[in-house]
Amino acid sequence: ERLLATGAPPLTEFQLLVDGVDLAQYHPDLAMLNIRRRVLDPILLDNAAAAGADVALRTRVVGLLHDERRVTGVRIEDPEGRHSEIRARVVIxxxxRNSTIGRLVGARRYNVTANERAGAVGYYEGVEPHGVFHLYILGSTYFIGSSCDNGLFMASAYYNKADHRRFREPNGFEERLATCPPFASLLKGATMTGPPVFASRWQGFFREAAGPGWALVGDAGHFKDPAPGQGIADAVRQAERLAESVCYGIDTHSLGDQLARWWRWRDHDAAEMYWWAREYGRAGLQSPVIVEMFRRLAANPRTLRAAHAVAFHETRPFRIFSPVRASAAAARLLARGGTPRGKVVADLVTLSTRDFQRRWRTHRPIYEEGPGRDAQEEPEQVLQRGVES
Ligand SMILES: Cc1cc2nc3c(=O)[nH]c(=O)nc-3n(C[C@H](O)[C@H](O)[C@H](O)COP(=O)(O)OP(=O)(O)OC[C@H]3O[C@@H](n4cnc5c(N)ncnc54)[C@H](O)[C@@H]3O)c2cc1C
Incomplete structure (x- = not known):
């Protein structure tokens, strides 16, 4: 109720266009809400407090407490710089992304991937609120937008990192939005409420997520390319499951086992979405094979719905975007003609190789040396540590 009271309309209609292939669909049972963090976070905090949590704002964890076997609590610093301790059976x-707890317990990152795109977002007044999620892939740029809280419209672009400078030029963001016809007409007469916000450095990763007396949840333990917009929902999904594991572990005196099981579940649950987000976030034009896959998915409302349902964890991404579908798409392209044969074959080989690599790395993760930090903080150092190129 409080989320709806922000004025964010449930987004039930999806306007999706991928290089001219129309993937639009209406499904009221798969609704999304777009709420800015400055509005969402206080609601989450109030809910936590109402559920019995003690909330300490502007207070940070600066150290851990240990006994000889496990983590037993945290040392915190309040806004006045005073230190105190909180003891706990488990520290979450x-x-x-740059988790202090992760660093203090020495959790290592694995399967790290570098971002190939950058993003910009702006909020507009003057667009009639409506329940449509807009995503248009034109050339190498993704244009994404929807109404959000308080009558605003969020417009964003997700583009090759190489284009970042052009987007950052004065009015560069607005000029690029205007090249997308649906956005040009949506934003006609609308006013941006402030300068656009840019993001250009992040890494995808998994981090060791549990140990004696501790666990890492949400971005602290795992970050994926933001292209499919899954981060917040996944953090909540993991937290719900972790809460069950902790309660059960305490009740049955098996906390260590339950935390380890939860970590395995987290990796299994997140793996496909992680690698799919990585594919979705690659720079450049869409491969003709992928576009042909979309064309076939769009031809049948049932498969189209299944494709949309990927974003809601109802369908696993690689059940939809599977190697079999890619091969069939390549075969259709070759039979139809019009796309250079070499290009189709090369794309299919690339897609198959990446599919093999993601399966292999899911089962045989590549660990980074030492507890890695995000590229935002240590760009050169991190890049030297063997991030996937
Ligand atoms: C460019 C970009 C675009 C994104 N777009 C989307 C999107 O469209 N949809 C989506 O769902 N997700 C998106 N995400 C991902 C999403 O923001 C995250 O997945 C989500 O915020 C994870 O929530 P979290 O609570 O784990 O971490 P965070 O939101 O990062 O929260 C961590 C909290 O911990 C606090 N903290 C940090 N250090 C300490 C300390 N030492 N002591 C105490 N507190 C501390 C911080 O102040 C912060 O409040 C995007 C991310 C990026 C980078």
């Missing part, structure tokens, strides 16, 4: 690090 939900402290984001």
């Amino acid at each position: 690090g939900a402290d984001g």
